[in-house]
Amino acid sequence: MSLLRRNWLWLLALGVLLAFPFLFYDWAKGRHSGFALTLMSEIGVMAIFALSFNMLMGQAGLLSFGHAVLFGLGAYCAAHVVNLVKAGTIWLPTELVPLAGGLGGLFFGFVLGWLATKQRGTAFAMITLGLGELVSAAALMFMGFFGGEGGITIDRVMDTSLLGVRYTSPWQVYCLVLAWAFIAAALMRLQTQTPLGRMANAARDNFERAQFVGYDPRRVRWMQFTLAGFFAGIGGGLYVLIYEIVTFDTVSAAKSANALLAVYIGGAGGFFGPILGTIVVVLLQSGVSLLSNAWLLYVGVLFIVMVMYAPVGLAGLIGLHAPIWRAGRLRDLVLPYLRALPPALMILLGFVLLVELTSFTTIGAAQGKHFAIAGRTIDTTSPLPWGIAVAALGAGALWLRREARAFRLRWDALMEDAKKQAGAS
């Protein structure tokens, strides 16, 4: 029972995530929205990937530029295993395919980690960058394993399911992704509470101290890297099941950058930050990219803004409210937040308008597209929309500065109160 009480948040999240796709359910046709399900499956896979990245980044202070290598190689391993199962060479339930990916990631994490974890800090980052390029290049050279440009394709519909499910529909795949995402997240969460996980934190904080309490920091890094490879590989295995293809994109630097973006935007400090960051990044990538040519720019700007103004990430920002929440004064912040909202929206609007106007005069024009808002075509050559954009941006910025000052005062006062209250109790 106490297990239930302690983990109610996880169960709640699971319930919400199971129910969520029904918001997009087409009741007339009686089927799920394939787009929504694939998007959510992608979030699930990328969340595992980002969490495993954070085992290095947040937990062990190791900035890797090649984490996708472990994800991608896990995916390739899983793809080959599926094809072997299909061919009848080996037997493995569909549900355990991600585990095959995980073992692949574990193996490559062990091998590549031996090299990468000889160093820490910048040297580690450079080695992982090199390994990423190395594997990307190898992916186009070793046809047998990587399948060249075309990659390896699979058919996920096997007759080996333990549950009698054939995984023909995105809904069934989504459920499998969800199950594995929860298993992987729970295991990674537990890993932070083990001696190895704790010593990874310790070696991150002060590797020399770690040595003088009896630990070999290099061994700690290596084991942490290997385990991160295992979880990244599970993500890779799920990726194969969703898309039924794995190409060298999965080991690319761009894929590695995705994990880094998600972790920075979500926050590396806590455990759940990367999940939050993943949701934002995937939505921008898969949602906004349908609407705008400039989606990558939005991701980039968001990343820069977060690194500059909120290095603790979204989860960290939420965490900052904890003392005020504990003091029961959170509602005193509602009004200041509401007051900051209009100028913030104005800035956003002005910025988006400016970016889109630019993008439509260049890429858009080349593609023969027209910039339309609510069905009305906007003339990108007329000065009016540009003027509006600049005005909104400028006025919004001035307005936000004023509100921000008021917000700051309110915030500091509340923090002060909260501190006193905590001290008194």
Next chain:
Amino acid sequence: MSAPAIELRDVRKSFGATEIIRGVNLGIARGERHAVIGPNGAGKTTLFNLISGRFPISSGTITVNGKSTAGLPPQEINRLGLSRSFQITSIFPRLTVFENIRCGLLWSRGYRYSFWHLLGGQKTLNAEADRLLERLKLRDRRDLPAGLLSYAEQRALEIGITIAGGADIILLDEPTAGMSHSETEAAVELIRGVSEGKTLVMVEHDMSVVFGLADRITVLVYGEVIASDTPAAIRGNAAVQEAYLGTIAA
């Protein structure tokens, strides 16, 4: 009597062309409280770094608990039963005070690199860490990130991390440096308590601490031992007076 806890034979250390430690011979008996004193730049901290394996020695031999430390990395020397603190506070700033102590305990309690034990469930281990916190008078700081402690508290925590693993040889590098008078007194009491029945070696500048705690004192000047004797004998030693103590005591 068994082999000395630490034995140095003709230990030398050079950085580039400069010889910092110039042929040190020193035996530290088991159970002794031993202070190393000397003017700034005499090589006291370097000597600690050599004994604890932070730097390799250029020549000579060092044995810890009867075993040669040649070629051993710091963690393996630590596993021989030698633990040290640092002149500049060295803790795990982002971990809580409790976690800091627990990290000091982990290896000696056999957890090694385990990723299958959940620390929350290790009752004996956690109780042990809490007992040590009590002793360090850091109980009410238990769940604070160690980086937020006051300087004196961080120094106490560092001593805690150093002794947590139960090493029988403890090296403390200027444990009371930068402390107020009352903080120093508290630190001395703490050190006296935790070094009970163990071998203690410390570098210290505060002569009241040195003469109050040490059973034996070694005077290091320009990388050489000019005297190693009881406090009373050191006080009366003319060479020491001239080289070092005289400048303070005069």
